[in-house]
Amino acid sequence: MESSLDWGLTGGNAEISLAVQERPLVPNKSELFKHASGFNILGGLFLSGGDVHIHPSPESSPILDTRTTADFTYPVPPQPDAYGQTTTWGPHPEGYSTTYEPEAIVEASGSDSQSFSRPRNPENRDHPNLFTTTALVAHWVATDDEHFKEVMLGAYPDFLRMNPEEQLFDIIQKQFEQAVAKPYSERYRIVKVVTAWLPTVPPESNVLRLVEAFVANNPHIVLGDRTVIRRTLGHCSASSPPRRPEPPVEPVDFYDVAAALTILAANIFNKLRLCDYSAYERGEPSRFDDLIAMNEKLSLWVKDCILSQRDRDSRKLCVKRFNKVAQECRKLRNYNSMATIARVLDEKSKPLAYIPRTMDMLSKSTRESLKQLLAITDPYDNYREYRKQRGGDKSGCIPWLTVLLSDLKRDLLRYPSIVDHQPELINFERYRKLAQRIHMYRMPADLERRRRGAHVTFLEAKFSNIDFPDADEEAEVLRLWKLKEKEEKEYKDHTLELRKLGFRA
Numbered sequence: 001m002e003s004s005l006d007w008g009l010t011g012g013n014a015e016i017s018l019a020v021q022e023r024p025l026v027p028n029k030s031e032l033f034k035h036a037s038g039f040n041i042l043g044g045l046f047l048s049g050g051d052v053h054i055h056p057s058p059e060s061s062p063i064l065d066t067r068t069t070a071d072f073t074y075p076v077p078p079q080p081d082a083y084g085q086t087t088t089w090g091p092h093p094e095g096y097s098t099t100y101e102p103e104a105i106v107e108a109s110g111s112d113s114q115s116f117s118r119p120r121n122p123e124n125r126d127h128p129n130l131f132t133t134t135a136l137v138a139h140w141v142a143t144d145d146e147h148f149k150e151v152m153l154g155a156y157p158d159f160l161r162m163n164p165e166e167q168l169f170d171i172i173q174k175q176f177e178q179a180v181a182k183p184y185s186e187r188y189r190i191v192k193v194v195t196a197w198l199p200t201v202p203p204e205s206n207v208l209r210l211v212e213a214f215v216a217n218n219p220h221i222v223l224g225d226r227t228v229i230r231r232t233l234g235h236c237s238a239s240s241p242p243r244r245p246e247p248p249v250e251p252v253d254f255y256d257v258a259a260a261l262t263i264l265a266a267n268i269f270n271k272l273r274l275c276d277y278s279a280y281e282r283g284e285p286s287r288f289d290d291l292i293a294m295n296e297k298l299s300l301w302v303k304d305c306i307l308s309q310r311d312r313d314s315r316k317l318c319v320k321r322f323n324k325v326a327q328e329c330r331k332l333r334n335y336n337s338m339a340t341i342a343r344v345l346d347e348k349s350k351p352l353a354y355i356p357r358t359m360d361m362l363s364k365s366t367r368e369s370l371k372q373l374l375a376i377t378d379p380y381d382n383y384r385e386y387r388k389q390r391g392g393d394k395s396g397c398i399p400w401l402t403v404l405l406s407d408l409k410r411d412l413l414r415y416p417s418i419v420d421h422q423p424e425l426i427n428f429e430r431y432r433k434l435a436q437r438i439h440m441y442r443m444p445a446d447l448e449r450r451r452r453g454a455h456v457t458f459l460e461a462k463f464s465n466i467d468f469p470d471a472d473e474e475a476e477v478l479r480l481w482k483l484k485e486k487e488e489k490e491y492k493d494h495t496l497e498l499r500k501l502g503f504r505a
């Protein structure tokens with residue numbers, strides 16, 4: 001038995017015309033399923049809680065009475081789909097042989113019918129996670145799976161690398177033209193995809209003008225949809241007035257510093273898209289460059305603040321202050337800034353290894369606090385303590401960039417973006433794995449109120465004025481040795497103690 005059907009349903013009814021060539025008519029439902037295990041249904045129909053009405057085609061073999069209708073219901077146990085969500089469609093447990101054809105659409109009757117939860121692939125039965133670009137866009141239009149839509153919005157620039165916005169809109173236009181002869185609901189789904197996609201398009205992109213021309217010249221777009229798309233285009237093209245910066249105020253409290261650092265990091269981290277991870281892997285410019293630059297500037301700022309102090313006592317207070325800033329970053333789930341500061345405060349590495357007299361002055365509580373931070377950033381056993389600290393935090397955090405990139409590198413190497421095939425196939429499992437590791441950071445209400453505060457403005461100005469020094473390792477070591485010699489001399493001469501007693505030392 002063969003059919004070109006390609007639809008997945010839960011709880012609905014479907015009318016199916018089948019071309020039967022081998023099997024005789026069976027008298028009841030149990031016999032029908034007994035024989036069904038040997039049929040080859042192209043398209044992978046899988047139903048739950050609904051009725052299937054099989055109407056044999058007139059062109060079928062005469063051994064089957066074409067006037068007979070067989071009705072049956074087959075309940076299906078829930079099972080997780082490719083995105084980890086529970087669905088009720090999949091391969092038949094008794095051995096249906098299926099292939100996936102995303103472009104083929106069969107209308108189903110019944111109010112409970114819904115589309116399949118993942119694309120279906122006609123190109124490669126052995127690798128169900130490989131799809132053509134057209135198949136992915138077709139499923140994007142047909143599905144109600146919000147997770148899939150979110151992944152597609154972030155992933156498409158990675159596999160449509162040359163003018164990705166224009167390539168995607170060209171595919172969407174073709175989908176719309178194919179839907180002209182279909183019910184209005186098909187065209188409305190495409191309009192929903194367009195309005196969800198447009199806000200992610202750069203304002204300077206030429207595709208915005210292409211969309212405007214398409215809306216103006218296509219007679220098949222109804223007035224309401226035309227208005228919605230144009231309103232979305234207006235929001236994309238309108239430039240927001242420049243924000244009036246507040247006068248910068250240096251944060252005094254360590255929580256204010258941690259809050260400002262977290263806001264700056266979140267502003268960058270929440271702009272990352274799935275395509276940025278692949279671009280970074282290939283050595284291409286990406287939004288990761290901004291996050292890496294911020295980490296380096298934060299590290300330089302902490303080092304400079306400590307080393308520029310005039311004596312050991314001032315340096316001790318500075319180390320103590322940044323230790324508390326790191327602890328507050330930890331509480332705010334800003335693990336990236338926490339780890340960046342903690343690595344600078346490690347007395348076994350530069351620059352603090354060159355000022356042991358300063359570190360000797362730290363109190364026991366400060367030393368214990370630093371020890372906790374360094375334990376979290378210890379790379380032992382694949383950063384076990386850091387992963388334990390994060391736990392299963394799915395509410396969102398700013399992850400430590402070093403570990404995040406290490407994990408993503410393994411995933412990206414395991415799942416290449418494009419597989420050599422005719423036609424070219426996209427490995428969507430790659431983007432699903434990436435999406436599992438990325439969770440947007442949701443700032444607490446207190447940080448939202450501080451987003452445009454004076455402390456954030458101060459740190460923005462501070463970091464913008466930090467220049468990366470030339471990589472002169474010898475000059476840096478020479479500077480640290482001079483500082484160490486100065487500390488040793490002050491220690492032997494009791495300079496700090498004499499100064500506290502009122503002597504000019």
